Amino acid sequence: MNGNEKTRAIGGLLARLTLAGVFIYSGLVKLMAPPEEFAYAIETYRILNSQLSLWAAYAVPWVELYAGLLLAAGVYTRVMAAFHIVMLAGFELLLAQAWLRGLPITSCGCFGAKGSNSLSQEFIMNIGLLCLAYAAFRYGGDYSADKAVEKRAA
Amino acid sequence: MIDRKNGRLLALGAAMIFLSTLAVLLARQFSVGPERPVPAWRVFGPETAPVNIVEYTDFGCPACRHASAKLDEMLRVFDGGLRVTFKNYPLLNIHPWSLRAAALADCAGAQGRFKEYAGLLFEGQEKWSPAKAEPAEFQAYAKQLKLDWPALQACAEDPKTLQRIRLEISEGDMRGVSATPTFFINGRRAVGSGQLIDQAMKFDNILRGARKP
Numbered sequence: 374m375n376g377n378e379k380t381r382a383i384g385g386l387l388a389r390l391t392l393a394g395v396f397i398y399s400g401l402v403k404l405m406a407p408p409e410e411f412a413y414a415i416e417t418y419r420i421l422n423s424q425l426s427l428w429a430a431y432a433v434p435w436v437e438l439y440a441g442l443l444l445a446a447g448v449y450t451r452v453m454a455a456f457h458i459v460m461l462a463g464f465e466l467l468l469a470q471a472w473l474r475g476l477p478i479t480s481c482g483c484f485g486a487k488g489s490n491s492l493s494q495e496f497i498m499n500i501g502l503l504c505l506a507y508a509a510f511r512y513g514g515d516y517s518a519d520k521a522v523e524k525r526a527a
Numbered sequence: 528m529i530d531r532k533n534g535r536l537l538a539l540g541a542a543m544i545f546l547s548t549l550a551v552l553l554a555r556q557f558s559v560g561p562e563r564p565v566p567a568w569r570v571f572g573p574e575t576a577p578v579n580i581v582e583y584t585d586f587g588c589p590a591c592r593h594a595s596a597k598l599d600e601m602l603r604v605f606d607g608g609l610r611v612t613f614k615n616y617p618l619l620n621i622h623p624w625s626l627r628a629a630a631l632a633d634c635a636g637a638q639g640r641f642k643e644y645a646g647l648l649f650e651g652q653e654k655w656s657p658a659k660a661e662p663a664e665f666q667a668y669a670k671q672l673k674l675d676w677p678a679l680q681a682c683a684e685d686p687k688t689l690q691r692i693r694l695e696i697s698e699g700d701m702r703g704v705s706a707t708p709t710f711f712i713n714g715r716r717a718v719g720s721g722q723l724i725d726q727a728m729k730f731d732n733i734l735r736g737a738r739k740p
Contacts, residue, residue, distance in 0.1 A: 404551050407563075407697035413690070438551070439544050448540045522535045 385512025388505040389444055392457060395502060396441030402485040403434035414482020418471050436460075444509065447517020454510035461503050468496045555701050557714075563698050565612055566691075568636030571602055572610035578713055578730045580723075581612045583699045585707040586629060587622025587656040592649040594708040594720040601727065608734040613645075615692045616699040616707050622656060627683065629692050631665055634682035640672045647671065 403411045412430035416423055440460070444453040464483070471478050472492050481495040490498065514520065529537065562581070582598065584591045598611055615633075617625030628648050635644035647668040648655075655662035669676045682688055699709070703716075710717040710726070717726040727734070 401551070405554065407694055407701055409694055409697045435548075438547055442543050442547055443540055446539070446543060448536050448543070518536065518539055522532050522539075525535075526532045 381512045382515035385508055385514065386516045388508035389447065389450065389454070389513035389517075392454075392502055392505040392509055393441040393445035396437045396457065397445065398441075399484050400434045400436075400438030400441060403430075404438065406485050408434075410485065411482055417476065417478050417482070418467055419474070419476060420467065420470070444513075447513070447519050450514050450517045450519050451510055454506055454513055457506040458503060458510065461499050461506060465496065465499050465503075468492050468499070472496070556703060563694055565614060565695075566633065566636055568639070568641040569613040569633070570610065571612075571642075573607060574610065576608055576610035577733045577736075578605070578608055578727070579610045579612070579711075580727075581614060581711040583614050583616035583695075583704045583707060583709045585615070585617045585622055585625050586632065586645070586648045587625035587652060588618065588707045589652065590719055591708045592652055594710075594723060595645070595649050597720045597723065605734040608736070614695045614699065616696055616704055616709070617692070618707060624655060624658060624662060626689070626692060627661070628655070628665070630683035630688050631669075631679060633688055633692070634679045635669070635672070635674055637682060638674050638679065640674060643672050644668055644674070 408427065408430040410430075411434065412423070412427040415421060415426040415429050421429060437460075440453060440456055443449065444457060468481065478492055481490055481492055483490065483495055580598070582594070584595070602609055602611060615629040617629050619626055632641055632645045632648060635641055651664050651668070655664040666676055669679050702711070706718055708719065708723075710723050712723070712726045712730065715726055715729075717723045
């Protein structure tokens with residue numbers, strides 16, 4: 374590995390760990406609070422009814438936690454990074470439709486009921502996270518479980 | 528067929544998912560997560576008290592009435608050493624008026640009379656709890672305490688009030704509360720006033736040491 378490749382690999386690793394950390398934190402904060410709390414936040418986007426919001430509130434935090442952990446460890450790194458890109462794009466669409474419809478949402482519910490950002494803050498933060506996800510997708514393959522298993526198999 | 532590399536990665540992923548699920552479920556069970564804040568009128572005793580009791584209660588439950596008297600006595604005896612926080616856990620399937628009672632008590636708290644209204648609710652529990660229609664006692668207690676009844680009613684029907692109580696119920700569910708009264712004494716669970724006394728006795732030295740002279 375030459376100097377440039379090494380820098381890219383470390384950058385990819387940092388991007389992967391930062392993005393994974395955000396998702397793990399976000400999932401844990403919601404999992405340690407009553408699901409109804411997050412369900413109320415989902416309802417304010419007026420996409421799902423209250424029953425479906427509750428189901429989403431049960432499922433989404435687990436998905437965030439698992440996806441974050443797998444990305445951090447580098448298990449199927451590219452697949453997981455792509456999955457994060459899809460999730461983040463989905464969140465951006467939700468935020469954008471709420472903003473376009475002028476929905477009165479003061480807290481996005483992204484990090485539980487207590488520590489959430491406003492729609493605009495979250496939208497901007499998600500763009501940053503999308504960049505990290507792209508970097509993890511392109512350069513995050515080194516220093517990962519994928520590579521360790523590959524080396525052992527070789 | 529899955530090759531060796533994919534097999535290892537799948538096994539690693541599955542192990543991580545299994546262990547993280549286990550860790551989260553255990554953390555929930557041991558109440559590691561943050562607690563929802565409660566309104567100030569439902570908290571009694573100084574912030575510095577060494578023994579903290581969180582009670583999940585139901586105004587329609589006879590055992591909660593009994594425990595309420597015990598807690599009042601403990602607050603009197605261990606003045607300064609004890610802090611008690613009341614949380615609502617109305618058992619809606621057996622006490623249909625408990626949610627309404629909890630909302631009214633909270634709204635009486637907003638008017639500065641939580642303790643008194645809660646006391647009257649427990650005292651008259653046998654009268655209002657089995658009622659078929661909205662019990663007249665709710666209004667009578669409000670009048671007795673000179674509360675603003677229309678404001679009390681409006682507050683009790685406010686979705687924010689009901690949401691606060693429902694979130695407390697789901698917090699109780701997450702902490703494994705299934706019966707009332709359930710107490711957490713410095714994090715240790717006790718169900719019913721018998722267990723409350725047993726657990727509190729373990730903190731006897733601390734409580735006596737912290738008592739105001």
